[in-house]
Amino acid sequence: MKTDRTIGTRGVARNPTGTLPLALTVLASPLAGMMVATLYLAIRLHQSSCYPWNYLLWQHLWRAHYPNIFRVADSLMLVVVSLVLFVCFLAKASRQRLHANENLHGSARWGSEADLKKAGLLGNQEGVYVGAWEDRRGQLHYLRHNGPEHILTYAPTRSGKGVGLVIPTLLSWRHSAVITDLKGELWALTAGWRRQHAHNQVIRFEPASLTGAAWNPLDEIRAGTENEVGDVQNLATLIIDPDGKGLETHWQKTSQALLVGFILHGIYKLRHEGREATLPGIDSMLVDADTNIANLLIEMMQYPHCNGTPHPVIAASSRDMTDRPPEEAGSVLSTLKSYLALYRDPVVAKNVSRSDFRIKDLMNHRHPVSLYIVTQPNDKARLQPLVRILLNMVVRLLADKMEFEQTAEGVRTKKTYRHRLLCMIDEFPSLGRLDILQESLAFVAGYGLKFYLICQDINQLKSRERGYGPDETITSNCHIQNAYPPNRVETAEHLSKLTGLTTIVKKQLTLSGRRFGGLEQRSETLQEVQRPLLTVDECLRMPGPEKNAAGDITKAGDMVIYVAGFPAIYGKQPLYFKDPVFAARAAIAAPAVSDVLHPRLSPEEEIRL
Numbered sequence: 001m002k003t004d005r006t007i008g009t010r011g012v013a014r015n016p017t018g019t020l021p022l023a024l025t026v027l028a029s030p031l032a033g034m035m036v037a038t039l040y041l042a043i044r045l046h047q048s049s050c051y052p053w054n055y056l057l058w059q060h061l062w063r064a065h066y067p068n069i070f071r072v073a074d075s076l077m078l079v080v081v082s083l084v085l086f087v088c089f090l091a092k093a094s095r096q097r098l099h100a101n102e103n104l105h106g107s108a109r110w111g112s113e114a115d116l117k118k119a120g121l122l123g124n125q126e127g128v129y130v131g132a133w134e135d136r137r138g139q140l141h142y143l144r145h146n147g148p149e150h151i152l153t154y155a156p157t158r159s160g161k162g163v164g165l166v167i168p169t170l171l172s173w174r175h176s177a178v179i180t181d182l183k184g185e186l187w188a189l190t191a192g193w194r195r196q197h198a199h200n201q202v203i204r205f206e207p208a209s210l211t212g213a214a215w216n217p218l219d220e221i222r223a224g225t226e227n228e229v230g231d232v233q234n235l236a237t238l239i240i241d242p243d244g245k246g247l248e249t250h251w252q253k254t255s256q257a258l259l260v261g262f263i264l265h266g267i268y269k270l271r272h273e274g275r276e277a278t279l280p281g282i283d284s285m286l287v288d289a290d291t292n293i294a295n296l297l298i299e300m301m302q303y304p305h306c307n308g309t310p311h312p313v314i315a316a317s318s319r320d321m322t323d324r325p326p327e328e329a330g331s332v333l334s335t336l337k338s339y340l341a342l343y344r345d346p347v348v349a350k351n352v353s354r355s356d357f358r359i360k361d362l363m364n365h366r367h368p369v370s371l372y373i374v375t376q377p378n379d380k381a382r383l384q385p386l387v388r389i390l391l392n393m394v395v396r397l398l399a400d401k402m403e404f405e406q407t408a409e410g411v412r413t414k415k416t417y418r419h420r421l422l423c424m425i426d427e428f429p430s431l432g433r434l435d436i437l438q439e440s441l442a443f444v445a446g447y448g449l450k451f452y453l454i455c456q457d458i459n460q461l462k463s464r465e466r467g468y469g470p471d472e473t474i475t476s477n478c479h480i481q482n483a484y485p486p487n488r489v490e491t492a493e494h495l496s497k498l499t500g501l502t503t504i505v506k507k508q509l510t511l512s513g514r515r516f517g518g519l520e521q522r523s524e525t526l527q528e529v530q531r532p533l534l535t536v537d538e539c540l541r542m543p544g545p546e547k548n549a550a551g552d553i554t555k556a557g558d559m560v561i562y563v564a565g566f567p568a569i570y571g572k573q574p575l576y577f578k579d580p581v582f583a584a585r586a587a588i589a590a591p592a593v594s595d596v597l598h599p600r601l602s603p604e605e606e607i608r609l
Contacts, residue, residue, distance in 0.1 A: 022088050029084040033077035040076055044069050108500030108533040111567040119563040121145055128422065128452055129168040130482050131561045131571040142168075142574060143561060148445035149479030153454040154491055159484040160545045160553050161454060162186075164573040166424060169452065171576065171585045174198040175420040176368040178394055180387070182380065182426065187372045192588030194370050195595075201367050203357050204594040205390070206374040207348050207383050213356040213594040217386075218277045220359055220393050223267050229260075229313055231396075232267075234436075236260045238392055239279075240339050242385035243466070244433030254324075255336040261300060261317025262286070262336075268305040268314075280349035283340040286333070293333065297322050342382060352386070356596040359397045363417040363448060365597060380430075388431055394423070395440050399447040413446060423451045429460045429467045438468055441477035453478065457491040482561040484573065485542040492539040495560060499534040499568045533568065534560065545573060 038055040042048060045062065055073065063070045116122040116133060127146030134140050145151065155161035162185070170179065170190040177200075181187055187204055194200040206212035221231045236259040240252050247253045259282075266285060267277040285291060300318035305311035321329055343349050362369050373390060375383050398421065405414040428437070441451060453474065455461050462470050475481065486492050505528055539560075546555035553575065561569040576582035 022092055025088050026085065029081045029088075032084055033079075033081040036080045037073040037077040040073050041069065106501030106503050106530055106533075108502040109567050110533070111569040115566050116141075116143065116569065119566045120147060121561075121563065121569075126172075126174075128173060128450070129165055129574060130480055131165070131559050131569070132556075132574040133569060133571045140572060140574075143569070143571065145480055147479070148448075148450060150441055150445065150451040150453065150477060151480045151482065152475060152478035153452070154457055154481070154483040154486060154495070155454060156456050156484065156487045158551070160557070160573055160575070161426075161484060163553060163576050164484075164556070165482075166426065166454070167576045167586065168574055168579075168582055169422075169424065170194065170370075171582050173422055174200075174368065175422060176200070176362050177370045177422040177424060178362065178391075179370065179372050179424045180426050180428075181372045181374045183376060184372075184374045187374060188590050189586045191370065191372065191590040193585040195591055196588060197585070198370075199367055200370040201361075201365065201595040201597060202370045202372070202591060203597070204372050204374055205351075205357075207351045207386055208345075208376065208379040209374075210347060210350065211593070212351070212374065213596060214351045214354045215357060215390070216276065216278055216352050216355045217389050217393065218263065218267060218279065219355040220397060221263075221267060223271070227400075228264070232260050232263050234392065234396065235389065236263060238389045239385060240336075242339070242388065242432065244388070244431075244435070245465075251331060251335040254320075254332045255339065258317055258321055258332060259336055259339075261314045261321075264311055264317075265300045265303065265305070265314045268311065269303060276354070278343075278349075278353045279340065280343040280353060283337070283343050286337055286340070287344075294322075339385075342385060348383075348386070354600060356594070356598055358598065359393050361597050362394065363398055363419050363421050365418070368419045369597070384431060388434060391423075391425070391431070392434060392436050394421075395436050395444060395449070399440060399444045399449060402446065415448070417448045420448045420450065423449060424454075425451065426454045427456070428453050429455050429463070432466065433468055438472065438474055441474060451478075457486055457488045458494045459488055459490050479564050480562065482559060482571075484559050485544040485557060486539065489536065489540070492536045495539050496532045496534050496536050498562050499532060499560065501530055502533045504529045504531055545575075 034055045038058075041055060041058055045058070045066070047054070047058070055077070059070065111119070113122065113135060121130065121143040122133070122141060124144040124146050127144035128151065129142060130145050130151060131143045132140050133143055153161060153165060155165075166186065167189055170177065170186060171193055177194075179186055184204075184206070187202075191202045191204070195202045204212040205215055217235060221235070222228055233256075236256045237247065239259060240256045241247055247256055262282055262285065263277070266282050270277045270281065285296070286293070297318040301310055301315045303310055303314075305314060321332070324332065343352065357369070357371070362371060373387055375387065398417075401416075403414040403416055404411050425431075428434075437451075444451070459467075461467050461474065462472055464470070468474060481498065483491070483495050486495065510525070542558050542560075544557040545553040546557070548554050556573040556575050556578070559571050559573050561571050563569070576586060
């Protein structure tokens with residue numbers, strides 16, 4: 001099925017066809033009359049008829065001598081002028097009768113080349129790839145967006161979004177980036193170019209592997225500041241609520257409050273002892289056979305955390321726990337331990353016990369930084385809480401405070417970062433509900449963060465269980481939405497509504513009776529009919545990519561792109577391996593090891609220092 005891109009008004013003010021020719025014909029009718037009159041006079045008077053205005057000259061010279069001949073010429077001229085005017089009147093009346101309002105029921109249309117340029121998608125040398133567009137000559141043009149606004153993509157599994165949108169973007173975006181990378185495929189294809197030619201520090205954070213970088217979430221807690229309690233509360237909530245469904249039960253709420261106290265106590269105590277606080281350390285503090293929980297709670301109420309006095313939040317958390325009946329306290333503690341079980345995996349524990357990079361480095365390091373968050377399919381579910389913590393902290397720490405400066409033009413926001421940050425989050429609804437993501441899309445663009453969010457379909461996004469519910473605001477805050485051929489009717493309905501309604505003019509011919517020697521009586525009517533520019537059925541049957549027997553894509557399919565405030569764009573899916581430039585960039589080998597921004601000294605080096 002090939003979508004008819006001629007459907008829909010072209011979006012320009014329409015002048016009735018033939019208005020100018022009719023006007024010129026009316027103005028020229030006297031000249032036509034003079035031509036006929038001159039020809040008649042030339043025949044009767046045996047003169048040359050090469051100039052139509054000779055009629056006027058001969059009127060002056062010979063009318064008195066040949067009055068009858070000139071009266072006939074005058075009549076011929078009048079008849080010709082009247083006949084021309086009558087024909088023009090009929091033509092005008094016919095057009096008025098058959099003229100239809102092409103915008104009566106809707107004015108949706110497919111975007112043109114001029115629309116693409118106005119939307120800022122055509123001719124860009126920088127930015128992310130949102131699709132491609134084929135002009136009337138069959139030439140393919142890449143569509144790129146370099147503004148601060150966010151992008152939302154609907155693309156089913158194995159539809160080609162990686163080879164069409166993600167990889168081309170990562171092989172051309174030179175600023176910092178955070179990339180969720182299932183299976184490590186994006187690292188293998190793009191990290192080499194980003195390091196060698198985009199001059200990025202490339203970091204591979206793979207919590208279930210010993211080959212990547214390490215990151216300790218507790219290093220991001222701004223201890224000793226007014227932000228410390230909020231930071232710890234957010235972290236504790238993410239640990240206790242790994243799916244983003246909210247703290248629904250009493251045990252979750254009480255476990256979260258207790259964990260806040262344990263984390264704060266661990267940070268202060270271990271730092272006083274010259275050691276680092278870690279989540280495996282917090283878990284060990286609770287499950288160690290040598291630890292008496294009652295004594296630990298007493299210590300939390302008496303330890304000199306701040307200026308020789310106990311921390312009020314830590315003391316309150318401990319006191320709240322000691323006031324509970326033993327049975328309830330035991331259940332709260334058991335619930336808390338279950339949520340920390342992930343960090344008993346020795347590989348995960350090692351990868352969260354130090355920090356080879358910090359969140360602030362992503363936008364403020366001397367070089368741009370590309371952070372690949374790699375998870376293998378069999379580890380995806382159990383590592384989800386840790387990935388959620390990382391993404392949450394990226395948003396909270398990099399968009400925490402806006403500064404202003406006075407300029408000659410007035411007060412404006414001050415740029416406080418070195419590098420823009422692209423957050424390429426594939427299958428983001430599978431991470432569970434991240435309220436910070438939904439809430440922050442409206443303002444993080446002002447801090448230099450640009451989100452490129454990818455989901456399978458609208459159902460995944462609006463799911464009450466795993467997504468953001470029917471009243472989500474993510475679609476409202478994404479300036480661009482693009483889509484590959486959907487599998488679900490609900491997604492097709494959403495795309496059809498985004499495309500809009502257009503007006504189709506239907507011409508109806510009616511034949512009845514007989515007239516003038518057997519000719520049929522004929523009447524024509526025009527009817528304006530409303531229809532979606534892209535129906536649900538057409539959307540579901542939009543051509544997808546062609547594949548060979550092995551399942552590899554051999555030919556790109558179609559897609560649609562929606563830019564707020566502009567007509568929908570019927571586009572083509574780009575393929576990086578069909579472009580020799582991208583193919584060469586993807587062939588650059590990825591680094592064997594991850595970059596480390598904060599290297600640790602060995603014990604021998606520390607002794608020498």
